[in-house]
Amino acid sequence: MLILGIESSCDETAAAVMRDDQQLLANVVDSQIAIHAEYGGVVPEIASRKHLENIYPVVTKALADARVGLDDIDLLAVTAGPGLIGSLLVGLNFVKALALIKKIPFVGVDHMAGHLLSVYLGEAPPQFPFVALIASGGHSSLFHVRDFHDLTLLGRTRDDAAGEAFDKVAKLLDLPYPGGPEIGRISREGNPQAITFPRSWLEPGSYDFSFSGLKTSVANQVNKMKKGTLPLPVADISASFQEAVVDVLTQKSIRAAQEMGCKTVVVAGGVAANSRLREMMTLECDKAGLELAMPPVSFCTDNAAMICVAGFHQYQQMAGSPLDLDVYSRSPHLMQG
Ligand SMILES: Nc1ncnc2c1ncn2[C@@H]1O[C@H](COP(=O)(O)OP(=O)(O)OP(=O)(O)O)[C@@H](O)[C@H]1O
Numbered sequence: 001m002l003i004l005g006i007e008s009s010c011d012e013t014a015a016a017v018m019r020d021d022q023q024l025l026a027n028v029v030d031s032q033i034a035i036h037a038e039y040g041g042v043v044p045e046i047a048s049r050k051h052l053e054n055i056y057p058v059v060t061k062a063l064a065d066a067r068v069g070l071d072d073i074d075l076l077a078v079t080a081g082p083g084l085i086g087s088l089l090v091g092l093n094f095v096k097a098l099a100l101i102k103k104i105p106f107v108g109v110d111h112m113a114g115h116l117l118s119v120y121l122g123e124a125p126p127q128f129p130f131v132a133l134i135a136s137g138g139h140s141s142l143f144h145v146r147d148f149h150d151l152t153l154l155g156r157t158r159d160d161a162a163g164e165a166f167d168k169v170a171k172l173l174d175l176p177y178p179g180g181p182e183i184g185r186i187s188r189e190g191n192p193q194a195i196t197f198p199r200s201w202l203e204p205g206s207y208d209f210s211f212s213g214l215k216t217s218v219a220n221q222v223n224k225m226k227k228g229t230l231p232l233p234v235a236d237i238s239a240s241f242q243e244a245v246v247d248v249l250t251q252k253s254i255r256a257a258q259e260m261g262c263k264t265v266v267v268a269g270g271v272a273a274n275s276r277l278r279e280m281m282t283l284e285c286d287k288a289g290l291e292l293a294m295p296p297v298s299f300c301t302d303n304a305a306m307i308c309v310a311g312f313h314q315y316q317q318m319a320g321s322p323l324d325l326d327v328y329s330r331s332p333h334l335m336q337g
């Protein structure tokens with residue numbers, strides 16, 4: 001089965017072509033980061049207009065890279081949510097038009113299911129059951145995953161998502177947008193033990209996350225230090241903040257795997273691109289005797305290859321989506337977090 005996947009939920013217009021859920025033939029990601037950087041964050045109105053300009057060339061390039069035509073495509077997969085409504089509408093309506101004209105079935109896919117299944121784009125896909133951490137710009141969620149469509153939400157963020165915390169702290173430190181990768185980069189020059197920022201474990205047994213207290217603590221520290229005469233130790237603050245986030249994400253994921261009786265931990269979403277998170281997860285899973293599976297770094301942030309994988313499995317399990325399918329800004333079911 002040849003799948004054309006399309007992702008337009010935020011500020012990346014992406015298209016991919018995949019054979020079943022295994023062989024990636026093309027993967028095109030057109031990022032709007034440079035456009036939104038001057039505003040310090042994604043401007044939804046600009047994002048949807050850019051998707052409208054980009055979607056046709058991006059899809060055309062993906063088909064050309066894969067050396068296939070629309071007539072060869074058996075299934076269309078598109079992100080239906082969660083995300084920015086105007087941006088999602090561009091992708092979904094483009095796919096509906098293709099589905100109608102070419103008489104190809106389509107599936108509206110959950111973006112979080114895409115992040116979760118991006119791990120199948122790696123070299124060593126995990127065996128069920130596993131515990132999955134999805135840490136991204138809008139979500140920090142822990143799932144107990146027993147099969148492709150059999151999963152339970154164990155915990156979610158009660159305030160900021162992990163990626164959001166990275167982006168907000170980067171702003172406090174006057175680092176350019178997007179902040180997550182900048183903090184990751186600059187932290188390599190800093191001391192993660194320089195400042196002991198609080199870890200929010202929440203009540204015993206909870207798998208939920210909370211990062212707003214940590215963010216406030218960084219803000220207070222920055223304000224205090226700015227009153228002094230020395231230059232702000234940006235690398236030390238970044239590294240210490242990053243260590244606090246990574247510590248909580250790692251410990252909670254490992255505890256969840258142990259308590260659920262799973263042998264494998266999966267880490268996905270944009271924050272899974274963070275090298276300290278990858279390093280600490282590797283070390284701690286090793287210590288705990290757990291397997292670790294993560295998508296390659298390039299598939300952690302938004303892409304359409306993960307939408308192809310999610311679309312393939314959704315179509316195997318359920319019928320195609322109806323032509324009156326709507327988009328949604330927040331996941332309506334389990335995927336919420
Ligand atoms: N190396 C990194 N270190 C830390 N954070 C990172 C890194 N790379 C990306 N991020 C963060 O990941 C987030 C982007 O991930 P992703 O594209 O999955 O989010 P999103 O699609 O905006 O949100 P969601 O998937 O929840 O809808 C941003 O918050 C970004 O700062």
Ligand SMILES: [Mg+2]
Binds near residue numbers: 111115136137270302
């Ligand atoms: Mg995402």
